[in-house]
Amino acid sequence: MSKALPTRSENYSEWYNELVKRADLAENSAVRGCMVIKPYGYSIWEKMQRALDDMFKETGHTNAYFPLFIPKSYLSKEASHVEGFAKECAVVTHYRLKNDPDGKGVIVDPEAKLEEELIVRPTSETVIWSTYKNWIQSYRDLPLLINQWANVVRWEMRTRLFLRTTEFLWQEGHTAHSTAQEAIAETRQMLEVYAQFAEEWMAVPVIKGVKTPNERFAGAEDTYCIEAMMQDGKALQAGTSHFLGQNFATAFDVKFQDKDGKLDYVWGTSWGVSTRLMGALIMAHSDDAGLVLPPKLAPIQVVIVPIYRNEEQLAQISEKVAEITKDLKKLGISVKYDSSDNFKPGFKFAEYELKGVPVRLAMGGRDLENGTVEVARRDTKTKETVSVEGIAIYIQNLLEDIQQSIYKKALTFREENTYKVDSFEEFNNILDTKGGFILAHWDGTSETEEKIKEETKATIRCIPLNQEAEEGVCIYSGKPSKGRVIFARAY
Structure with a gap:
């Protein structure tokens, strides 16, 4: 183990930055402002993605994928939209490189200038609505409920891992409807989905609200949001859902014929959450010893560490652990058995504490004789000795209790502040x-x-x-x- 983390009270920002790196969640990349999401961090994002994707599909949405590049002219069609994103756009101007005549690597070929510059996707409303023009002709084509998982680029001068990076991962839903009422209902429904995910999966209590005109999404009629409180008392916008009115339909001439044969512009919504949720997860729950992960999103829910004197004892412990592991996996609980000999148990305990594993089991020679195992929970750092008989159900209930306890602690903190x-x-x-x-x-x-x-x-x-x-x-x-x-x- 390296030296202790900075404490939250001493320097909250440094604590956060160090924790992200030391817990193997992410690191800065060679590209300024961009990050490398490491396997452990990406495993958490995958669990978030899987849960959200299931919730989207339960509400009738399907996934598609749209281009990374957007013609510059598309952004000019909705005036407030382009004004909102103009300063953040990365622009592609050429399509080819060539060898430097001076032998200094490669240079941009001045002869390969694009006729129209391409914008690297900051958000996809324009390219998606230009596509919807071809997909929508009649009321029978509506509602159109599409989501995409993608990366976006918004040029940032001051970046922080997960919270604000030049490139980040997200999902963006884009839907089209025949009436304003239906589109508003969709906007509110997706806000509820985000709130449910934040509270039931991330264990983060949120306040649902609507943004002021100053703060709403560029090109939207209304922006709904969920706001979460971090442990330093600052707010973090954890998700947004936008009622677009007919703004983008008008800009891209997306009309439909209603049941009476009348032509009208469709009504739109867009909504999204990003890897910023990772930052919310870290800052809402973690402590001075490391991550505190809600069990539903923890890549490893239970880690088992043997404490042994010799190889014979290790073999006996491993045999017993194999039974426990099998029973836990039957209940859908993810388990890691760390019998590696490169680090002592104390080091392993500290490492799994740093990584926020919700439950740690330790089994030694005396436990083997007594048919017991030591159970430590990450959120309260309490330990107890428990019989291995029925341990799987005990752990299942414990994980549910930890999930609820983490949420209640965060809710109490918000109420008190x-x-x-x-x-x-x-x-x-x-x-x-x-x-x-x-x-x-x-x-x-x-x-x-x-x-x-x-x-x-x-x-x-x-x-x-x-x-x-x-x-x-x-x-x-x-x-x-x-x-x-x-x-x-x-x-």
Whole structure:
């Protein structure tokens, strides 16, 4: 083991960066701003992907794949969309290299300039809606419910592994509907899917809300979101679902003939989550000793470490462990038996703690004689000695308890760090001394929102859905307010 991790209280940012690297989740690549997702980290992403993909298919969506490159002219067709992404776009201008005449490797061939530049996909609305024009003619072709798993590129100057990288992985759903009501229902349904995944799989409690006009997706009529609180009190947007209205259908002339023979533009949605969820998972649960993973997303749910004096004893322990492993796997529990002799048990314990394995079993000579095994849970770091009889069911129940306990701990943290304020002075004081979510009145204007952001670096994370109407006055302007919104500093 290398030296201990920085602590969260000393330097939260450094703690996060070091944990991502030391837990073998990801590392910086040779390409500035891009990351290499290592096998252990990618295993977590695969479990996320599998769960989400199943949820998408249960709601009637199918997967497709669209080009990585988007003609520049496509981005010009929806004005607010191109304005929102223009500064983040990577542009392909040439299609060929050639040997440098001076013998210094290769250079871009100046004769190979593209007639029209191509944009490396920052998001796929434009290329997908240009395709939908060919797919949709009649109401019988609707609704069209498509998702794609892909990579995207958004040029970033300041990057952080998983949270903000130039290239990242995500899914993006793009759907077309015959009515506005149906499209809005789809938008809200997918927000519920994201919230369910965050809470039931990631064990991260989220607040569902709608973005202000300043914060909504470029080209959308409305943006819905789920917001999560990290352990440093900052917010992280964990997923978004957009009602696009008829904006992209109009831009790309996507019309359908309704049952009465009338032509109209279709109504659209788009929605997505990315590898940013990995950052949320790490920051919501982990501690100064390493990762704390919810069992549903842990690549290894149970690790078994033998403690032995000689090869004969190891063989006996291994025989017993084989029975336990077989029973656990029958219940769908992923198990690793680490009988390697290159490290001592203490080192292995620390390593699996760092990697967030939810349950660790240790079996020694005395356990073998007594028919017991030591069970340690990662979230509370508690240990107990348990009979090997019925151990598989015991572990199954323990994993379910850990999943729930991690969620409850995160929920309690959020509740304890959410504050109602009624003055700008109190707002600033809490923001600077405590952080967290602040419920405050806002007058509904972009001007006030911008001034608060400029002065405090806090943004309106969302207008919570289904909250009770509450008349009040804006904490900044003193003007009337129809309800409280959630402010926070954010990633």
